[in-house]
Amino acid sequence: MGATGVASESLFRVPYYLNNFETLLNSVMEDETNKKLFNKEDLHIITVYQNLSDGAKKLYIRMFTRKLHWIPQNKLKYPEIGENLNPFLQELAAAALIDCDEQLTDLEEVLKALAAADIKTLAKSYHIAPSISQKGQLVPELLKKSQQSTLATMLGSSDGGVAKSMLARAKKYLNGIYKLKHAPRGVFVRVMMLFSLVNTLVDEDKGTGGQGQLFQMLMVNMGKLVYPAYTIEKVHHIFQDREDLIRFENALQLESDLLHCIDRGNWEQAYVVFKSIEKEWTLLTANSLIAEWNQKLPSFLRCYTATSVIHRLLCSSVEILQRRKDYTAAVDLLQTLLSETLYNSSHRGYLWERLALNLDAHMKQPLESLEAVKNGLTDKFVRVGHRYALYLRAESICQRAKLKLQHRLEEFHHEVVRKTPQVSIEGRVLHQGVSTNGTRFLTEESYVDGNSEDMTVVGVEEYVLGYYKKNGFPSGIHAEGSVVSTLFALFFWDILFMDMPDAFHSPFQALPLDLHSDMFYDRRKHLIEERLAKLEKSSVQELQVQAEETWTSQYGVVCACINWDRISLDSIKELLSCIGGEVLSGLIGRYARCPRHTRSGFPDLTLWNVDTGALKICEVKGPGDRLSHKQILWIDYLLSLGVDAEVCHVKAVAAKKLKPSQQ
Template structure:
């Protein structure tokens, strides 16, 4: 809190009432502050006194709870006036007692069902009430509330005004790690948890200099707008994750209204346009546009393809928010026009516009080209003459290898489970099926390569590239640049996934690549080892300490890759981390004795290559890397042999 308040750029983000509330908090007893912080970290709901137990603070917490109620940081039971909420707060035993009193059927034994049945009873007409007797003036609900409250020995909930203030303070302390979720009480708790982990030494962030030249928020109202937008995002994600698409659509309609409101406010528009694009991502308007982008799927699920097309055109009509999504937007626009609205000519125009858009990169660019090519090659459309307008650099034919593997019938989980090669050998040697070992398709293929010239390897996909980049470019990643770091809890510069990352460090990046390409294998190994020993365990985006295993493992990998391949792979990543961080093949394989190096993309039954995977494989082949696609077929035959 003191860090945020001492930052001059935050001065205008707090009202006089906010400051008075902070002073009131500072005047609380130390024990009351500790209790408040513990409750702040819990789910936002009414909490019975019996479930508030922190003996490390004090055995008797009642005085401190009373202090927090008296100073309006907590609400007491007098503010709990909703019967359903009271019933839900009660213990299962107390609800059971009430259920007996109100003659709930004895076969209804679960607390949730008993609460529902009790609430149903309050909604039924009560004959006694109709004749002015029985439950009295308040009716059955009133009498049930009186009985239920007798079971409470105190119940507490965070007051909204101070809680909202502290959520905003937490958000400002680490805006890059912010998410809001009223249902789970996740409003600032993520940052609180990070602080705890850092203080305990379980999370260590890199050392860097914070150099703020732009304030992200213009005013207190701007911060509140951002937090409200994040809450909308949380509501939307909850609905989509649980498959409640009508609810998601309702949130989407609210988002559309919010977009109109924000875009109509010229002060907000001017402020946002003056921010660098990597800071603009933390504005309320950017969050709203991100939600509009996610709303495309909602409309498509409702078969409202016309609405989806209109939305996509609206998103593509501006170039200030979520520009890294433009490739996705063009691709979806072309698809909807072609496949759903049966307007191939308009789809082709969308393809051509997308290919001319400088924000469209890598996989989306290839996807657009392929759709345009397919449209032009349809004989009935007579658009073959326009094929030359669609261009993509030619791609190499990808080497392929085929394996057969026995699937364990009845296996569950993500994808089929294959019997390992060891299980085959036991069966073929006459040992019977016995204890069988099963694995995923990638491990099955790695097992094959392990016995065919590549004893070392890892199933790490893009983690290999991002980890090697972190080890060799650590100093550049965390070098001082204006607005690259706004919080002490950052594992990456804010501009990493934008064009600004390379543009603002071009001299340093190009020079390091030149140096690395001229190093010997031994010198590259020494650099990797020194970086590992210096930074091991420190949080860094893309750096997977566990998957990379050890400095020795990295040294083996670097030796087999060699300077040319290593620098070639890292160059592609450095120029566009956002667009190349995914799609790298599944398996990275090497032989420390022979120096052999191989990359393999694994495809199980029914799986196919994505555009980003195709482009990574094509690029690797261009570097001279032994790269291939391994297709695995699930069979039930006893003798299983690879074929090529």
């Protein structure tokens, strides 16, 4: 037997998903604080599951991790459970955990469940035009046909007409079809949510009701994933009762629905989902008991409440209204969201910035926009890039000659931002369809050789890396902010995963729950500042030893701040020899004090020369690209530390025609 066969046999012998599912279930139900989140009916469903045969349990879990759709029996094939699944399907049906053919009465669902060949045959019998051959086109055509009146229905017959006969004919193509019952499935989805809030996602169309956690546990069982060592210390209970948990589940489903629409550019349907979100917001905010409970939670746990999720979705919905050019509604929504200070404080900078933009650019109300800027700049939760963007908006308005508002600029303040050093180089590009993924540049080696078969094209960042390699910086990495977060993890690992109330609620966390909130720094301020002071005074050799100790002891452990494969330990040690303690402390300090707002915007390239000790941090901009506000402020901060930082603009020039290769 080959290696693949052995692996498959081993997988079938060991029902990892059954063991993991039951470990999750037992872990959640043994926690006394979770008991109040399940009623008698929920507990009965769990008992029913526990009394199933192993085969039925395995089949239920397999179906649980699939899309919440009707599944034809011929699509249910799990040899590790058995060649004949009928007994287990019957057991699940008798236990009221799945629906069968008899419960399938929706014509559209039946049509979607049919195989492509069967739906073509059915369409032919209803005289659908042969030119329509795709299943996605045939389903709506058949549904239209089902709505047509027959002579019998016109004469008052109530036999259901075309739709009823089509349903009966379509179901004949299905030799058994099954679907998980919604209510029991919901119980197990909520169990999964409670086990691992960090990885919470509910998506019925993708079946993401828990397979993420099951897969994580499998990887841990196989030794492929190792999570950091930390202590789970739950002080606050996030959900006050069962209804609270269900509200959170429903909010996550709305989030999934909205993201589906936005990702696909379906803005009309996104607007429909937005209206549902808006109604949910009205219901939630009208309930004073919900607000009272949420207010007692630490801010970093509040994001796991239904109201916080809905608030976040409304923030995302501003773009939907702007795309509809309904700027009045967008402004009203922004003002509503800003009037609520309990949820998502980290979004307030974005909201103030959007409000000022809409009032100024779209509604032509510069004075109102200035007021929004003024209020935004005094909001303690408006940080970094958003704060700078607001100031620039005020500067732009006040400097418009026709408005005569120059005197008002003194009302607004932002720290002076240094002028960004700029470098410009040229890069040769081909325009014969070499790549559709942005501008691609010919390496200098390709151009010198001139052989079209040996041509190498690279992205703009790789092209600039090559440029600096020839100009004093033989070592470099295109890693953006992961350089800073990696250094942070290496020198702050013990603080990152130290014992802290409510920081860890699950065995599978790659970060403390408060990392991206103000409370991360506030709760560890003394330790963080003490560590930064120590780093500042450390020698290069001491820094290298500390980094190597963490790297050696923690290598491969899952941590959101570090990708172990992106940069080597040798490169880290070389980089440290060029950074030194003072600059390292400054770099990590900015990140540690405000990870949420400084994790992005760090320049693309980190370059060094271990022989000369030179360090350069460079943001790369290709044709038509410009610096973001966060990038400008990161470069400004680097300059304040004495770091050689700059932006490199790459101008695209057409390459001469390459010589054909010699045969």
